[in-house]
Each structure stands twice: as C-alpha cells, then as structure tokens.
Amino acid sequence: MIDFIPLMVIVPLACALLLNLFSNQNKLLKCLSFIVAIIIPAIAILCSYGTHYFGGYAPMVDNVTNTLYHPAITYTFTVFQQIFIALVGLLAFLVVLVYLTNYKKVSGFYLFLIFLGLAAITAIILTDDIFNFYVFFEILVLAQVGIVAASSIENNYETALKYMILGSIGGPMLLLGISFLLALTGSVNISDIAIAVHSGVVSPTSSIFLMACALILFGWAYASGLPPFHTIKSGMYSKAEPHAAALIQSFTVISMIALALIMIRIFMIIPYFEIIIVGFSAIAMILGVSMALTQDDFRRMIAFLAVGELGFIGLGLGLGTHFAVTAGLFQALNEIVSTALLFIGFGIIARTVGETNISKLGGLIEYYPKTAILLLFGGLVMAGVPPFNGFQSKLMLVQASLSCGFPELSLLAIIISIATFLVFVRVFYMMFLKPKPKDLVVPKKPVSRSAIFAMIVLFAFCVVLGLFPGIVTSKIALFVGGLF
C-alpha cells in the first residue's frame, strides 16, 4: 500500500495530459475528469503512511557521525499530508463537478490546468526535497496563471500577465535562497539540511545562511500572497472563474503552509525568525481586511478577505509553539473550506445575475434563498462565529498568542474577526436584504444544483469540524509534535 504514495502525483498528472490529448472529445473529457476527481481523494484516504524513495535509493548512514543521509527524492506521507491531500482532492472533485454541470461543452485545456495544479500541490505537500518543491511550485504557478487566463472575466489576461511579471522576481529569489542552502549543506533534502543546521555544521549567523533565509522568506510571501503580493493575489482570485478561484485559494494556502513548515524546520534557529513571520502575518491581516471593507466588487471583497485570513495561519505558524502551529494548521484547513464555500456561492450570483458590484444589487434573497442562507453561514464561519470551525481555530489562535505572552496579537485577531464580520454584514445586506434597484433585471436562470450541493458539502464540514474539532486537531497535533 505504501507504493500508492507517488500515485497521488502520477494519477492527476497523467489525467491532465490525457485531458489535453483528448480535448475534442467532450464525453470522454467529462467521464475521465469525473472519475479521476473521485479517485484522487480516495487514494489519499486509502494509502498507508510511509516514505517513498524515488529510484529506490534508500537513506545511507554515516557511521562516523551516525547521521542519516537521503540521496533520493523523498516523499513522506503522514496524517498531515493525508488530511490536506484528501481535502484538496475533495475540493477539486466539487470544482470539477460544478464546471462539468455548468457547461455543455467543456475545455480539455482548462481541465488539464486544474489537474496539473492538483498534481503540483500534492507533490509540494509530499516532498522532502526543497528543489523538487521549487519545480512543482513553478508548475503550480503556471497552472494558476493558465486558469485565470482561461476564464471569461474582464481584464483576466492583464492580471495573469502581472502575476507572471511579479513571479519573475519572487520565483528566482526563492530559487537563489535554495541554491545558497545547497551551497552550505551540499544537499537539497530538507531533513538533511535541518540536521546540518541544528547539529552546528552550519552557523546560524553565517552570511549565506541569513541571505538564504531572507530570500526564501521573500519567496514564501510570493507563494502565499502575503504583502507585498496581496494585491496581485487578490486580483488573481477575482479574475478567475469563481469555482476555479475556490481551488486556486486552496493551492495558495497549501503552498503557504508547506513552505512555512520547511522554513520552521530549517530557520527556527535564527532568534528573530518567528518575529518576522508574525510581522508579515499581522500586516496581511490588517491590509487584507481593511481593503476588503472598501471594495464594491464582491469577488474582490472575498479575495481580499482570503488574503487577510492567510495572516491568521501565519500568526499560528510564526508563534512557533506546539499549540500555536497546530492552531495555524487547523486554521489553514478551515480557511480552505470556508473560502471555497464563499467563492462557489458568490459565483452562483455572478453567473446568474451577471453583476458583481454590490451597489447595483439588492433583494436577491427573494430569488436565491438557498444560496443566500448558505452564504450567510459561510460568512459566519469566516468571521469566526460559534459553533463553526472558524471559531474553534481562531479561539485556539487567540489562546496561543496569549500563552506566548502576546496579548496584542490576541486583540488584533479579535478586531480583525469583527471587521470580517462587518464586511459580511455589508455585503449580505447590499446583495440580499436591501430593496431591489429598479434597473436591476434578475434573469430567470436556474441555480446550478451542483454548486448548491458543493456548498452544502463544504458547510457540513464547517459544522462537523466546529462541533468536533478534535477529529482533526488531535491528528495535526501529533504531526506537529514530530517537528519540534
């Protein structure tokens, strides 16, 4: 069963290539993508925990220093990887389902990009090799850019191009940081690098090590859409088709936590490293939510909120204690679910009404009551209202920052949550509760049943994880215990 590990990358990658190959055969495309979308989360659930060494090169023991070296590209599959791969697989299934049911003729190239992104994000979370991480990260970026460029939203090409241009700064800086680490330690295996750093082979005050940390941190900000990349990241979310935006944000969250965990393992030895992570996260929270408050386009509003929520994850990871990192990872899981719910829900309105400016909308609760109620719940989840999962993870984060001696951060997290709630009150009132403007014509298009189904599934997750957070937090805590 352990041999299933590479299949989690190979299956979506092979599917992506086949979808591109058979892009003219509509029925085949639909069948293939639907079946593979079911198989991917199933593999993650059924696969046994373990390690896979590509090429069969098993780790070698240095008898002098009694250290283990990893010559092969290593994929590690633990409960942490299982949770996130299964979740993103399920989300991909829902997104593919919404896409297949909304369009009579589907695009093989678009589906190719979705599965390519899925394969890349799975590899990113599985790999213990920092260069392999970088390669799949660049593939992921290309897939995201392609998804945005393939959408039918105004100015999508411009946004995709801007993201590529900014990526031409962020990506190479990340690679330069990785090459500095390779120069220092002679390895690209993350475990080997971490051992070299913590055993004193590499000095934490060496110039090259500090520069590597700075460059990888900058690459992390680019990968995560943290400031100064928050504007372009929110632009990417708002210019993608809403169901695709739900998937793109999950890719961003997972690449953020994957790179953050790598940095924690390698750079935690630098005394003020945690402060920088917390600083970045606090700025992301403030900028994301304050910008969301001032937007008129509901897609951009949710996009900025998604960026702001990333700050909560970074807060947990930056505080660096066992409990705080567990809270941060739990928040990541909750953000993937709640933001996907909101993107899909608002996508229904954008698709059926054809208007995204909230000042031109109103009275939609009469036309879309199910969507409105599910969106309201989604907003409550994101704002951290009990008894949903968002409340549980944010409470854990507040407790973690208090126990670390940072009451200011607890206060900041609470204020940002209140502001998030304010954003939802505004958007919900403007779209659904205020009287319908006279010039607004609501077309009598049926609401996509698959989108409603996807929202119900995601909302069920929010309720279950809110009432029984221990199902996930106990497993994440076990994984985090192995990091320290």
Add this chain to the structure above:
Amino acid sequence: MKLYNMIFDLLKSKLPLSNDLMTANIGAELLLIISLILVCLLFRHINVLLSAILIIFVLVFTITNMPLIPKFKSEQDDSLNKMMFYVLIALGIIITFLYWGGRFV
C-alpha cells in the same frame, strides 16, 4: 464628527456616496489606526521606550494625515508600477533586516 466629515467630503467628490460605503470607509479607517497602534505595542517586547516612541509617531502621523484609507487604497490598486515598487521595497527590507540584522545584532 471631524473625521466623519473629512471622509464624507473626500468620498463625495469621487464616488456616488451611499450609507454603506461611508460606514465601510470609517470602519476601515478605525481598523487601520487601531491595528497600527497594536502593532507598535508589540515592540514593547524589544524595548518599551521604542514602543512608546513608535506609538507617538503613529498617532501624530495618523492625526495629521486623516483620512488614511483613501490614500491607502490608491497605493494598493492594480497598477503594476506600484506593485513592483512595493515588492522591491519589501525585498530590500527583508534582506536588510535578516542579513545585517543577523550579523550585527
């Protein structure tokens, strides 16, 4: 009422103004000021005097530059030039803080 009037006049000159937009902008303005002060308070873990100086600086800056949020918003639009500017500034700050900070502090 002065802050309300300042934001009202500024928004009215640029957009068709509505109650919700006014509320959102005032909310964002207050959120920004409070958050900045909280972030400055965090510096007490490094030095209490530094934190006090920063808080005074932020208070003076915010009071003399109110309303902040329209300026803030214009700096974070989709202009590639502005994005590139802030990306390079951030890269410079990170490298300065980590490289020289790590070596000489």
